[in-house]
Amino acid sequence: QVQLQESGPGLVKPSQTLSLTCTVSGDPITSGNYYWSWIRQPAGKGLEWIGRVYTTGNTDYNPSLKSRVTMTIATSKNQFSLRLNSVTAADTAIYFCARLKSYYYYLDFWGPGMLVTVSS
Amino acid sequence: QSALTQPASVSGSPGQSITISCTGTNTNVGSYNFVSWYQQHPGKAPKLMIFEVIKRPSGVSNRFSGSKSGNTASLTISGLQADDEAEYYCSSYAGGSTLVFGGGTTLTVL
Numbered sequence: 498q499v500q501l502q503e504s505g506p507g508l509v510k511p512s513q514t515l516s517l518t519c520t521v522s523g524d525p526i527t528s529g530n531y532y533w534s535w536i537r538q539p540a541g542k543g544l545e546w547i548g549r550v551y552t553t554g555n556t557d558y559n560p561s562l563k564s565r566v567t568m569t570i571a572t573s574k575n576q577f578s579l580r581l582n583s584v585t586a587a588d589t590a591i592y593f594c595a596r597l598k599s600y601y602y603y604l605d606f607w608g609p610g611m612l613v614t615v616s617s
Numbered sequence: 618q619s620a621l622t623q624p625a626s627v628s629g630s631p632g633q634s635i636t637i638s639c640t641g642t643n644t645n646v647g648s649y650n651f652v653s654w655y656q657q658h659p660g661k662a663p664k665l666m667i668f669e670v671i672k673r674p675s676g677v678s679n680r681f682s683g684s685k686s687g688n689t690a691s692l693t694i695s696g697l698q699a700d701d702e703a704e705y706y707c708s709s710y711a712g713g714s715t716l717v718f719g720g721g722t723t724l725t726v727l
Contacts, residue, residue, distance in 0.1 A: 603653040
C-alpha cells in the first residue's frame with residue numbers, strides 16, 4: 498500500500514518561498530504510470546489542484562499558479578517537492594500530496610495534509 | 618469560483634438515496650470520461666470513491682455509484698449511513714494536462 502507524507506515549514510513569511518516535500522513509501526516512485534501531484538485547501542474551502550510532476554521531471558501546473566510554482570522529483574529518495582514563491586496570506590492552506598493516475602486523472606492515494614500559514 | 622459547480626449541501630435520512638451533481642462545460646466534464654469523486658471527513662485527507670465516471674476502487678461500497686450526462690456528472694449514494702456524512706468533491710480532466718475540482722458538497726445524514 499502506497500503511503501505519502503508531507504513535510505516542511507508550517508510558517509512562511511509573506512513574499513518568501515513555500516517549500517514542501519512529499520515522501521512516498523510502500524512502492525518505488527518510479528513504478529507504474531503515475532504522476533505525483535500537489536493539491537491545496539484553504540480553511541473551510543474547496544480543493545485546488547496545484548500541479549503534477551512525472552518521474553522524468555516533466556511538469557504541468559494549474560495556469561492560475563504557474564508563474565509561481567516549481568515541482569521537482571528525487572527518485573533516489575522516493576520524494577517529490579513543491580516550491581511556491583512570492584507567497585501571500587491567500588496561500589495559507591492545507592497542502593496535500595497525492596498520486597495521480599496517468600491519463601485517467603484520478604488521485605488514488607493522498608498524504609494526510611500539512612497546514613502552511615503565511616504570516617509575518 | 619470553482620470550474621465545476623456542485624450544490625453547497627444535500628441531506629437525506631438513513632436508508633434513503635441522494636444524488637450530488639457536478640456541472641462543468643464541454644471543455645472538461647462534457648469532453649472526457651475522466652470524472653472522479655472524493656469523500657472528505659473533517660480533518661482528513663480526501664478519499665477516492667469513484668473514478669472514470671462510474672468505476673469504484675477496491676474497498677469502496679457498491680452503495681456509491683457514478684454517472685454522467687452531457688456536461689453534468691452525478692454521484693449517487695444509496696442506503697445512506699451515518700458515516701456517509703462528509704464533504705464530497707468532484708474533479709475532471711480539463712484538457713491541457715490540467716485537473717479541476719468542484720466547490721464541494723456537504724452531505725448531512727439526518
